[in-house]
Amino acid sequence: MRDAFFRTxxxxxxxxxxxxxxxxxxxxxxFDEFRDRFPGRFLNMGVSExxxxxxxxxxxxxxxxxxxxxxxxxxxxxxxEQIRIDLCEMQAPVVVVGVGAGYSYGANGPSHHxxxxxxxxxxxxxxxxxxxxxxxxxxxxxxxxxxxxKPAYLRLGRAGEAxxxxxxxxxxxxxxxxxxxxxxxxxAITGAIAGEALKAADLLxxxxxxxxxxxxxxxxxxxxTVECIRQARLxxxxxxxxxxxxxxxxxxxxxxxxxxxxxxxxxxxxxxxxFLNVVGGQDYLRKVAKLDAESxxxxxxxxxxxxx
Amino acid sequence: MANNCAAxxxxxxxxxxxxxxxxxxxxxxxxxxxxxxxxxLLVALYFRVARLWPERAEAPERDRIILSKGHAATALYxxxxxxxxxxRDLIKDYGQDGSxxxxxxxxxxxxxxxxxxxxxGHGLGLGSGMALAARMDATGSRVFVIMSDGExxxxxxxxxxxxxxxxxxxxxxxxxxxxxxxxxxxxTELTQLEPLREKWEAFGWEAVEVDGHDLDAxxxxxxxxxDSRPKVIVAHTxxxxxxxFMEGSLNWHYRPPSADDVSRALAELE
Numbered sequence: 001m002r003d004a005f006f007r008t009x010x011x012x013x014x015x016x017x018x019x020x021x022x023x024x025x026x027x028x029x030x031f032d033e034f035r036d037r038f039p040g041r042f043l044n045m046g047v048s049e050x051x052x053x054x055x056x057x058x059x060x061x062x063x064x065x066x067x068x069x070x071x072x073x074x075x076x077x078x079x080x081e082q083i084r085i086d087l088c089e090m091q092a093p094v095v096v097v098g099v100g101a102g103y104s105y106g107a108n109g110p111s112h113h114x115x116x117x118x119x120x121x122x123x124x125x126x127x128x129x130x131x132x133x134x135x136x137x138x139x140x141x142x143x144x145x146x147x148x149x150k151p152a153y154l155r156l157g158r159a160g161e162a163x164x165x166x167x168x169x170x171x172x173x174x175x176x177x178x179x180x181x182x183x184x185x186x187x188a189i190t191g192a193i194a195g196e197a198l199k200a201a202d203l204l205x206x207x208x209x210x211x212x213x214x215x216x217x218x219x220x221x222x223x224x225t226v227e228c229i230r231q232a233r234l235x236x237x238x239x240x241x242x243x244x245x246x247x248x249x250x251x252x253x254x255x256x257x258x259x260x261x262x263x264x265x266x267x268x269x270x271x272x273x274x275f276l277n278v279v280g281g282q283d284y285l286r287k288v289a290k291l292d293a294e295s296x297x298x299x300x301x302x303x304x305x306x307x308x
Numbered sequence: 309m310a311n312n313c314a315a316x317x318x319x320x321x322x323x324x325x326x327x328x329x330x331x332x333x334x335x336x337x338x339x340x341x342x343x344x345x346x347x348x349l350l351v352a353l354y355f356r357v358a359r360l361w362p363e364r365a366e367a368p369e370r371d372r373i374i375l376s377k378g379h380a381a382t383a384l385y386x387x388x389x390x391x392x393x394x395x396r397d398l399i400k401d402y403g404q405d406g407s408x409x410x411x412x413x414x415x416x417x418x419x420x421x422x423x424x425x426x427x428x429g430h431g432l433g434l435g436s437g438m439a440l441a442a443r444m445d446a447t448g449s450r451v452f453v454i455m456s457d458g459e460x461x462x463x464x465x466x467x468x469x470x471x472x473x474x475x476x477x478x479x480x481x482x483x484x485x486x487x488x489x490x491x492x493x494x495x496t497e498l499t500q501l502e503p504l505r506e507k508w509e510a511f512g513w514e515a516v517e518v519d520g521h522d523l524d525a526x527x528x529x530x531x532x533x534x535d536s537r538p539k540v541i542v543a544h545t546x547x548x549x550x551x552x553f554m555e556g557s558l559n560w561h562y563r564p565p566s567a568d569d570v571s572r573a574l575a576e577l578e
Contacts, residue, residue: 040444051433051467058437061415061423063368063445081427082464086434089424090415 004135053082072098072114102242103285119247133194140171157192182212199293327386335403341560345487376431377456393420429462458490473512520545
């Protein structure tokens with residue numbers, strides 16, 4: 001996803017002179033092409049996220065379209081008040097890009113984990129929150145966000161994710177994508193954790209279970225997601241997110257279902273509501289947090305056994 | 309500056325202080341002292357230095373004035389109304405139910421308000437971005453940011469202070485309303501603000517000190533700028549300036565003026 005981001009930001013820079021890229025001293029070598037092709041529109045701001053947000057707002061209020069980049073916690077909570085006032089309150093069209101969703105930076109420890117950012121960004125009035133599931137969705141989301149003159153948070157995974165079959169269906173902000181058609185049980189995912197859901201679906205084939213998997217990329221507007229779930233007539237829907245329980249996909253979707261009086265058996269699969277006391281690679285920490293494919297399989301089998 | 313011009317600006321400053329008093333009193337709001345201390349800085353900008361066109365408030369080539377110390381909103385509203393950005397009548401609604409004029413400015417609420425402020429430490433970064441955009445687009449715009457001394461407690465100020473000189477933003481000028489008193493204590497007692505001018509110089513800024521109530525000096529400081537470095541004006545001011553019983557008193561950070569306070573104060577502002 002990170003590579004898709006840097007490829008796409010070059011494309012956007014070439015097609016739209018307003019596009020700028022600001023980094024808080026991260027993305028070594030990855031931003032070289034943008035910097036070399038559009039030197040006046042590239043700013044390495046140094047390790048000063050608060051200033052980066054305010055400067056980007058000043059640029060945006062003067063007609064520029066900045067994308068500002070750092071690791072998830074530094075791009076969000078480090079400079080939260082600047083995002084709240086300078087971007088959201090003034091509706092300055094800046095895209096805040098956080099790389100390293102969930103446990104992407106696993107061995108770097110809790111300072112680098114992104115397990116609270118969705119809830120915090122969703123809580124901000126006027127903020128669009130988008131969590132693409134793969135490189136294709138990342139590129140699509142960037143184009144879509146550039147077309148909207150509003151602030152947004154774009155939450156990326158790390159490098160090396162595959163593009164999932166099915167994710168090439170048309171992208172529209174607020175409209176979930178079906179990653180795999182299925183029935184009876186649904187898995188609503190947000191972000192790159194989609195890979196675990198698809199892996200689980202493969203493992204469940206032998207059990208005669210074919211989960212319906214949808215990518216809920218836009219977390220700030222779930223009306224169409226509720227509609228999508230309602231139309232699929234699912235017995236139960238698991239929500240899967242590499243994020244803690246507060247304010248993430250589960251809580252957001254549960255709230256929207258309740259608001260629209262749609263009854264669905266919603267089963268949360270989230271990171272625990274605490275910082276992990278072990279470090280490790282992302283795959284390892286997903287297992288610790290029970291967000292991995294095997295844990296999902298067990299959960300889905302128990303749901304079926306329970307006759308739910 | 310010709311004497312008659314300074315005198316004219318002085319008369320505007322008196323009117324602005326009268327507006328601040330009556331607005332604060334009717335809204336039962338504080339921040340009178342903080343608003344009084346930056347009156348000359350705002351009057352110099354709005355009535356002399358800045359290139360602004362109230363009838364084209366959004367003109368891309370305009371100069372930007374950012375009141376980063378948003379708690380002095382009454383001073384800003386008064387200047388904008390006197391300069392013709394919106395009808396004078398509107399300032400009577402300050403702080404009232406349903407009004408668009410809050411105790412801190414909100415962008416888009418009325419013409420001429422460039423940014424939303426109220427939380428300290430945002431204006432310098434915002435202004436830096438605007439100054440950079442103006443240079444990229446060769447609009448010729450200058451950006452003026454008014455900050456408070458207490459605001460210099462905020463770490464984000466120093467992030468921006470490190471950044472702007474590195475980018476040679478000669479079109480960016482910051483005035484620090486150094487009134488020596490912040491919300492609850494003398495500002496130099498709480499943090500090591502001094503030596504303030506030298507700090508900014510060490511950060512790479514062109515830095516000058518002026519008497520922030522001397523309109524000639526303030527105008528001259530705003531009018532001169534270098535091509536390659538941002539400029540900071542450390543404006544020595546007096547909290548509550550203009551009304552004897554408010555000057556230099558911490559009480560007038562938060563205290564709303566009573567009807568009696570207003571009549572006594574207005575008698576001094578003729």
